[in-house]
Amino acid sequence: MAYLKVERDDEIVQIMIDRADKLNAMNLDVMDEFISVLDTLERDSSKVIIITGSGQKAFSAGADIEYMNSIGSTEAEKYALRGHEVLNKIEKLEKPVISAINGYALGGGCELALSSDIRFASPNAQLGQPEVTLGICPGWGGTQRLLRIIGPARAKDLIFTGRKISADEAFSMGLVNKIFPSENLLSETRSYAKLIARNSTFAIGISKNLVNKGMDANLDTGLKLEIYSWSLCFSTKDRQERMKAFVEKK
Numbered sequence: 001m002a003y004l005k006v007e008r009d010d011e012i013v014q015i016m017i018d019r020a021d022k023l024n025a026m027n028l029d030v031m032d033e034f035i036s037v038l039d040t041l042e043r044d045s046s047k048v049i050i051i052t053g054s055g056q057k058a059f060s061a062g063a064d065i066e067y068m069n070s071i072g073s074t075e076a077e078k079y080a081l082r083g084h085e086v087l088n089k090i091e092k093l094e095k096p097v098i099s100a101i102n103g104y105a106l107g108g109g110c111e112l113a114l115s116s117d118i119r120f121a122s123p124n125a126q127l128g129q130p131e132v133t134l135g136i137c138p139g140w141g142g143t144q145r146l147l148r149i150i151g152p153a154r155a156k157d158l159i160f161t162g163r164k165i166s167a168d169e170a171f172s173m174g175l176v177n178k179i180f181p182s183e184n185l186l187s188e189t190r191s192y193a194k195l196i197a198r199n200s201t202f203a204i205g206i207s208k209n210l211v212n213k214g215m216d217a218n219l220d221t222g223l224k225l226e227i228y229s230w231s232l233c234f235s236t237k238d239r240q241e242r243m244k245a246f247v248e249k250k
Contacts, residue, residue: 120178
């Protein structure tokens with residue numbers, strides 16, 4: 001991997017975008033590497049995935065503006081499709097994904113964080129969708145995921161103004177879950193990941209899918225999906241062992 005550093009600590013996998021000189025902007029090569037890594041993670045024994053950026057300045061400054069400056073609408077569509085492929089894989093991965101936002105998360109970088117399940121930030125983090133300042137709209141899911149997380153009014157505020165918001169403001173609107181000191185961001189994120197990893201991989205995966213599907217389904221459909229999924233959990237050996245251990249300990 002030329003642009004991603006992948007480290008494994010037991011059942012926790014950390015993916016670090018390693019382009020600090022470019023504020024960890026994501027060009028086509030970065031996205032190709034992401035797809036390769038995510039394809040592997042779909043099949044391996046990892047339980048929780050952490051995504052972060054190298055250096056102290058940026059999680060990811062988003063898409064590669066130098067590249068975008070040189071392309072037309074046909075190439076732009078292909079670039080957007082590639083971005084969506086990466087972020088859809090993250091969102092649909094049947095394992096929790098946590099973004100540790102250690103600086104700028106702008107444009108595609110913010111959209112990368114939005115595709116994660118949990119978002120932690122350092123105090124110096126800045127998030128935003130500044131695409132309109134460059135004459136384009138968000139193109140990697142920002143118009144859709146942002147409104148589902150913080151609501152349409154706040155999403156329009158960030159998208160229409162293109163302004164950058166602090167970690168504190170992002171926390172106040174529910175865009176990030178917690179803020180940790182910069183020096184503790186990754187260690188706290190890993191501790192949280194280990195808390196998740198103790199639980200049932202199957203149950204967490206099916207719960208993630210239910211929450212994601214529920215955002216686009218009516219309540220009746222979502223509840224029926226939950227009943228089916230809940231009963232399906234009773235067919236697993238993991239459920240049998242965990243309940244037996246709980247009862248015997250009690």
